[in-house]
Each structure stands twice: as C-alpha cells, then as structure tokens.
Amino acid sequence: xxxxxxxFLYSLVALSVVAVALPLALWSRIRGPRVLRGAARVLxxxxxxxxAVALVFVLVNNANNLYDSWDDLLGTGNHVQQAAxxxxxxxxxxxxxxxxxxxxxxxxADGPGMHAAGGVRVTQLRGRVSGVNAEVYVWLxxxxxxxxxxxxxxxxxELLPGYPxxxxxxxxxxxxxxxxxxxxxxxxxxPFILVAPRTTLLxxxxxGCANVPGTVNADTWLSVDVPKMVMDNFRxxxxxxxxxxxxxxxxxxxxxxxxxxxxxxxxxxVSMSGYNDPIGERDSLTAQDxxxxxxxxPYLMLARATTAPPVALYVSxxxxxxxxxxxxxxxxAKAPTTVHVVYIPKSAGGHTMALWRPQVVPAFxxxxxxxxxHRITARRTTPRAPSTAGSTREELASGTASRATAARRR
Numbered sequence: 201x202x203x204x205x206x207x208f209l210y211s212l213v214a215l216s217v218v219a220v221a222l223p224l225a226l227w228s229r230i231r232g233p234r235v236l237r238g239a240a241r242v243l244x245x246x247x248x249x250x251x252a253v254a255l256v257f258v259l260v261n262n263a264n265n266l267y268d269s270w271d272d273l274l275g276t277g278n279h280v281q282q283a284a285x286x287x288x289x290x291x292x293x294x295x296x297x298x299x300x301x302x303x304x305x306x307x308x309a310d311g312p313g314m315h316a317a318g319g320v321r322v323t324q325l326r327g328r329v330s331g332v333n334a335e336v337y338v339w340l341x342x343x344x345x346x347x348x349x350x351x352x353x354x355x356x357x358e359l360l361p362g363y364p365x366x367x368x369x370x371x372x373x374x375x376x377x378x379x380x381x382x383x384x385x386x387x388x389x390x391p392f393i394l395v396a397p398r399t400t401l402l403x404x405x406x407x408g409c410a411n412v413p414g415t416v417n418a419d420t421w422l423s424v425d426v427p428k429m430v431m432d433n434f435r436x437x438x439x440x441x442x443x444x445x446x447x448x449x450x451x452x453x454x455x456x457x458x459x460x461x462x463x464x465x466x467x468x469x470v471s472m473s474g475y476n477d478p479i480g481e482r483d484s485l486t487a488q489d490x491x492x493x494x495x496x497x498p499y500l501m502l503a504r505a506t507t508a509p510p511v512a513l514y515v516s517x518x519x520x521x522x523x524x525x526x527x528x529x530x531x532x533a534k535a536p537t538t539v540h541v542v543y544i545p546k547s548a549g550g551h552t553m554a555l556w557r558p559q560v561v562p563a564f565x566x567x568x569x570x571x572x573x574h575r576i577t578a579r580r581t582t583p584r585a586p587s588t589a590g591s592t593r594e595e596l597a598s599g600t601a602s603r604a605t606a607a608r609r610r
Contacts, residue, residue, distance in 0.1 A: 203258075203269055212255045219248035268366035268400075279401045282331035285413035290420040294329055301432040302328075309337055313372035317381035318342065320371050325397075327425035330417040334398035336426055337367050338434070339377050341384050341391030349391075353435045355442040355571050357564075358422065359396040362449030363406040363481055367396035373553040374448075379560050389561070390568040393436055397426045399451065408478050408486030409454035410496050415485065423458055423465050439465045444567050446470035448556045450481045452522065456498045456513055456529070460537075463509035468570040470563045471515045472556045473522040476500075476529065499528050508534040512570045516542035516559055521551055540566065 202208060223244045230237045260266075269277065286292035306321040314320045318340065326333045343349045359370040370376045376394060383389040399418070401407055407418035427443065430436050437443070443466050447455035452474025459469035474480075476499040478487040486496045494500055502508070513533075515526030526541040533539045542562075549555040 203267060209258055212251060212258055216248075216251045216255050219244075219251045223248065266364045266366070268368060268398075277400070277403055279332055279334040279398065280416050281326075281333050283412070283414050283416050284331065286329065286411060286417055286420055290411050290417065290424060291329060296329075296424065296428060299328065299428065302429070304429060304433050306338065306433075309368070309371075311368050311372060313375060313378070314368065316371070316375070317377035320368075320377070323429075325425065325429050327417075327421050328428075330421035330425045332401055332417065332421040332425065334401060334421070335367070336398070336429065337371065337396040338430070339371065339394040340434070341393065342381055343384065343391045344393070344435070353437045353442070354391055354393050355444070356393045356395055356427075356430055356436050357567060358426065358443075358445040358455075359394055360399055360409070360422075360445065360447030360451030360454050361396075362447075362451050363483065364400060365449070365451065366400075367398050369553070370394065370396050374557050374560055376560050379557075380564055383561065383564075389564050390571065392564065392567070393430065393434060395426060395430055397422060399454070402485070404483070406450055406481050406484045408450075408481070408484045408496055409458060410486045410492065412485060412492065419458065419461070422454070423462050427465065440467045442467070442571060444468040444470070444571060446472075446563060446567075447474065448472040449474065449551065450484070452515075453478065453480065453498075456515070457496055457501070459511045459513065460498045460501050460505075460509055463511050466511065468512040468567055469514070470567065471513065471517075471522065471526070472559050472563070473517050473551055474515065474525060475522065476525045499525070499532055502529065502532045502534075502537065508537045510536040511538075513537070513539045514542070514563055514566050514570075515539060516544055516563070518544045518546055518548070518555075 223241070226244070227241065230240050284292060304323040304325065306323045308315075309320040309322040320337050320339045322335055322337050324333070325336045341354060343352075344354060359367070359376070361367055361369045380389055380392070384391045399407065399409065399422070401416055401418055401421070407416050409418045409422055411417045411419040427439060431438070440463060445455040445458050445466050446469065447453070449472075452471035453476070455469040456471045456474060456476075459466040476497050478484045478493050478496055481487065486492045513529060515522065515529060517523035517526055523541070523543055526539065530539040530541050544555070
C-alpha cells in the first residue's frame with residue numbers, strides 16, 4: 201500500500217473513526233479481572249492515539265510531499281547502483297554526444313496535483329553515466345502538442361525539492377502546472393518543459409546534489425543523465441541556452457551550485473530560501489567533509505572562479521533564511537554573472553510550501569526573460585526592508601510588495 205496513496209489515507213480515516221468508537225462502545229462493558237480491564241482500556245487509548253498521529257502525519261506528508269514512499273520514510277531506499285570517479289566535469293571522459301538515444305517508457309503519474317493541467321508523466325531512468333536508477337517526472341506545456349508548434353523546441357526547467365522532499369512537490373504542493381498553464385496559454389510565461397528528478401538517492405542523507413566518488417554521483421545524475429534523457433525523448437532546446445534549474449530549501453542550494461558549476465549546461469537558476477554553505481542542511485553529505493564543503497559552496501565557487509560563469513541567479517529569501525545568502529552572492533558576482541535578490545519579509549510566513557507557492561509565477565516570469573523566450577515587462581526592484589501595510593500575503597511571499605504599493609492602497 202503506497203504511503204501517499206488514497207487507499208492508505210482512507211484506511212487511516214476509517215481506523216481513526218473505529219478507534220474513537222471502540223472506547224465509547226466498550227469502555228464500561230469490559231469484563232474480567234481489574235488488571236485485564238485496565239490493560240484493554242489502555243490498549244484502546246493507545247490505538248486511538250496511534251491512528252490519530254498516523255492520520256495527521258499522512259495529511260502533513262501529503263500536503264508537503266516530504267516522503268514519497270515507505271523506503272524514503274524508513275530510510276531503506278538506495279537508488280545508487282555504482283559511484284565511479286567521474287572526474288571534475290562529472291562525465292568520466294565519456295563523449296555524451298556519441299551515446300545512443302534511449303527511448304523511455306512513460307506512464308501517467310498519480311498523486312495530488314499530478315493530473316492537473318494536462319497531467320504529469322513519470323519514467324524510471326537508469327543513469328548510464330551516474331549509476332543512479334530513479335524516477336523522473338515530466339510535465340509538458342500546453343503548446344507542446346499543438347500543430348503550430350510541431351517543429352518547435354521548448355526550454356526546460358529542472359525542479360528540485362528540499363530535503364526530505366519528493367519531486368512531486370512542485371506539481372502537488374506548489375501547484376506549478378496549475379499556476380503556469382494559463383499564463384503560458386496567454387503568452388505571459390514561456391512554455392517550459394518541467395522536469396522533476398528524484399534527489400533523495402541515499403537512505404537518510406541529503407546528497408547536496410554533488411559527486412562523491414564511491415558514494416553517489418548526484419551532480420552527474422541531475423546535470424548529465426536527466427538532461428540527456430529529456431533531449432532524447434522530447435523536443436527540448438539544447439543546453440545551455442534553453443535550460444534552467446530551480447529549487448527550494450536544500451533544492452535551492454543545489455540549483456545555484458549546479459548552475460555556477462556547469463554554465464555549459466544551465467543558463468539560469470532559481471533559489472527560494474536556499475543557503476550557500478552546505479552546513480545549512482544538517483544531514484548534508486557535502487557538509488561532513490571540510491574540503492567538499494568548501495568545494496560545493498556557490499559563494500566560494502564564485503569567489504575562486506578564474507572566469508565568471510555566464511549564468512543568471514534569482515535568489516529569494518527571508519532574514520536568516522536565504523536573503524543573506526543571496527546578498528553574499530550578489531556582492532561576489534562579477535560580470536557576466538548576475539544575481540537578482542528578492543527580499544521576503546518575515547510576516548509572509550516561515551520555511552514552508554505556503555511561502556514558496558506564491559513565488560512560482562514571479563520566478564518563472566524572470567526565467568522567461570533570462571532565457572529570452574518572450575518579451576514581457578517585469579519589475580526588477582529588490583526591496584531591502586519589510587513593508588506589510590496594505591499588501592496581501594501572496595504579494596509578500598512573492599516579493600512584489602513594497603512601500604510604494606502600501607502607500608497607494610492607503
């Protein structure tokens with residue numbers, strides 16, 4: 201029975217009802233010695249509490265897409281088949297353009313939000329370079345199957361969740377297709393192909409989206425194997441011109457690091473409530489080794505780069521939750537690297553899906569401009585101080601609220 205499936209949820213609801221009804225019906229009717237009656241009543245109370253806790257956990261998990269399977273929850277899932285030393289560029293010297301095309305079999309994905317706006321498809325990808333074997337979710341824009349676009353290639357955005365987190369979160373909790381589909385139809389946002397690969401590859405640890413020889417090649421999985429699969433199976437634009445990567449929390453750290461490390465594979469990155477130092481995630485594999493921790497810190501990567509990477513970074517965050525990291529990147533960046541920082545006030549909420557959901561549209565409007573996919577007008581101001589008067593929670597969370605807005609509404 202799937203952890204996130206409807207069957208398990210409805211079963212828990214039924215058990216919770218039974219758990220409440222049992223004490224009401226049997227409490228005074230239990231017969232036998234006092235010890236046995238006491239034990240039976242304790243067991244009924246424990247059953248009621250246990251089902252209630254389990255139901256709340258499942259509801260929270262489904263709402264935030266924290267754990268996608270029982271293996272993720274129990275820390276028993278391992279999606280790494282091998283982890284050879286692939287060198288600095290993560291290819292192991294393999295000529296990627298000479299690899300034969302592999303046609304993947306896709307099926308309809310299930311779960312909250314997975315059937316909206318045309319639906320999400322999923323495939324099990326066996327990474328030929330990384331040695332990772334895991335699922336990848338793909339959503340196609342509304343124009344993809346239209347005859348007028350039959351010969352057009354589309355830009356791609358890789359979507360990365362936090363840790364713990366499921367790739368489904370962008371489609372379920374953040375409602376990315378539902379929010380973007382009408383804007384794509386109206387021409388206000390470019391028709392991006394959305395690709396969400398699994399990032400939890402080892403049990404009980406955040407890989408930091410890095411290559412660690414002998415342990416995991418998460419970087420190669422995300423920046424080599426997944427893009428190769430997309431190019432083989434869909435009409436996708438070539439890298440780096442048509443490719444970007446976006447993430448929230450630990451996924452935000454990964455997004456910036458991947459773009460800075462591989463400007464030949466990505467043109468832009470979106471970071472929502474991310475961090476630079478891998479120590480920002482206590483379970484990060486890259487934070488456990490001092491050398492690896494420094495090597496995977498995008499701030500230090502920019503500071504030490506002999507040539508500034510031609511990438512654009514969008515960094516949104518609150519005080520002590522992403523904002524300072526964005527300012528540090530902005531101060532260190534040298535042309536042609538650009539960093540756009542969006543201040544999110546504390547009053548907009550905490551480190552949750554409710555904070556990131558309203559940021560999806562502004563981030564994709566920015567991506568549309570950076571990948572030169574559509575001419576649209578967008579505000580580029582970066583508020584430096586919180587202002588909540590007269591602003592909706594959505595405006596605050598998306599970074600569009602300002603003192604000028606508040607003044608006009610007064």
